[in-house]
Amino acid sequence: MTKKQYLDELESQLYFLDEAARTDVLREFESHMDDTQAARPELDEAQIVDRLPPPASVAASYYSEGAERQSKEDERGRKKGGFRFSLGGMERLFRFARRDERELSGDDVGVERVECTLVACDVSAVPGDGFSYRISGRWDDGDEPRITRQGGVWKLDGGNDADSLELTLPPGLVELIVSTVSGDVNASLPEGANMAIRTVSGDVSCTVAGGALTVGTASGDVSVKGSTTDAEVSSASGDLSIRGITGRLKAGTQSGDVSVYCADPDADVDASTLSGDVSVHLAEGSAAEISAESVSGDVSAPGARRGAGLVGAKMLREGGPARVSAKSVSGDVSVR
């Protein structure tokens, strides 16, 4: 990645900041790269960029520092016995109150890939005969959602003021990509379509018809239905519920529960959490190889033998080609 590519990517990931703040962050990262170059002249541009964390994680960190600040301000206000608005919050409130609900809608043909970048906007998507969209919110002139089209790729940047997006997805869609900060995503995909979703605090609920799926959230819950060929679902504190896995699944959370129902005897499942419970229901007739472990919780896996461990409980069963690995540190683990 070049410096410019890194900064461009960072710019698009920092969409929740206002323009001035965003420019300041970009200048500072550019200055940092110049400092790295001066201190380590033997490094080339790509190596300097490689030393930096991915733009998405830098942006997530700016986001969480901002959210933290807001709650501290509220706390200070309460401690003083009064109620204090931040100026920005007040301005936003008034702007919001005086604006009317607006809407943009349309349809298109030949759409193969849909990419949506949103802040607090909820998304719902259903399969249909063709592609269409309807987005509503309270935006000023000049701040309306931006829609661009390049070949088969349809892109929507919802801006800060969109509230809700409804999509109808065409048959033959290759991929739906959604990135939101606090909006919920509720999507049902056409056959074979893939989906990638990233949210900070939104919940995700989706029905997949044979495509691949990637979902990442910080605190949202994730619920997946239908059949997925290859799925990777992760969350920091959300619960994960996956029904109908037919291929490979990797589901990981830190403090949430993980619940998986396999639809296919040959499913390959990797489910883990730190402090929640894990339960995996195998498909009927599955002869999966099982490894179920917990450091301080209970482990149950009928038909499996107890494995010797340094700490905690572990159940093992040989088999295959299907494979199930289920792990928790302090929660209970069950495979049945």
Next chain:
Amino acid sequence: MPESDMFSDDLGKALEKWRSQSRKGFLELCLLACVRGAGRSYGFAMLDSMAGAGLDVGEGSLYPLLARLVREGVLDAAWDTPPEGHPRKYYKLSSFGERYLERLGQERDKDQKAYKAILSGACASSERPRGGGGGAGSAGGPGARLIVNYKIGGLE
């Protein structure tokens, strides 16, 4: 082999989680102390000097944290271009920041003393008399000595 793998894997994850929880406030304290030590400093130099002190901080943590501290009025920031070099964003403590850092240091010292007292048995002393055993009631037992230590710690 898989057992020990699992153990080290999970231990690593648990440690990672604990670190991220415990480090946030500590990092803020170190960062402010670093800025005070330098008088005025910029991101790259802070990372460099903290790494030199043995504290590895990532750019992804540092810059967002600096931005928040500026918003909260703890740090003042200004862009400046040194005679030889490129523009840099320089940070220094505000007068509120000076007072804030002083208090943070005191809080940290207090916590550190409490932790030391616990390590040297301040908690064990409350359990031991209930357990009974031979020397119950003897005022010269290890528990009594540790309470004294703890009190001295608290007075400093």
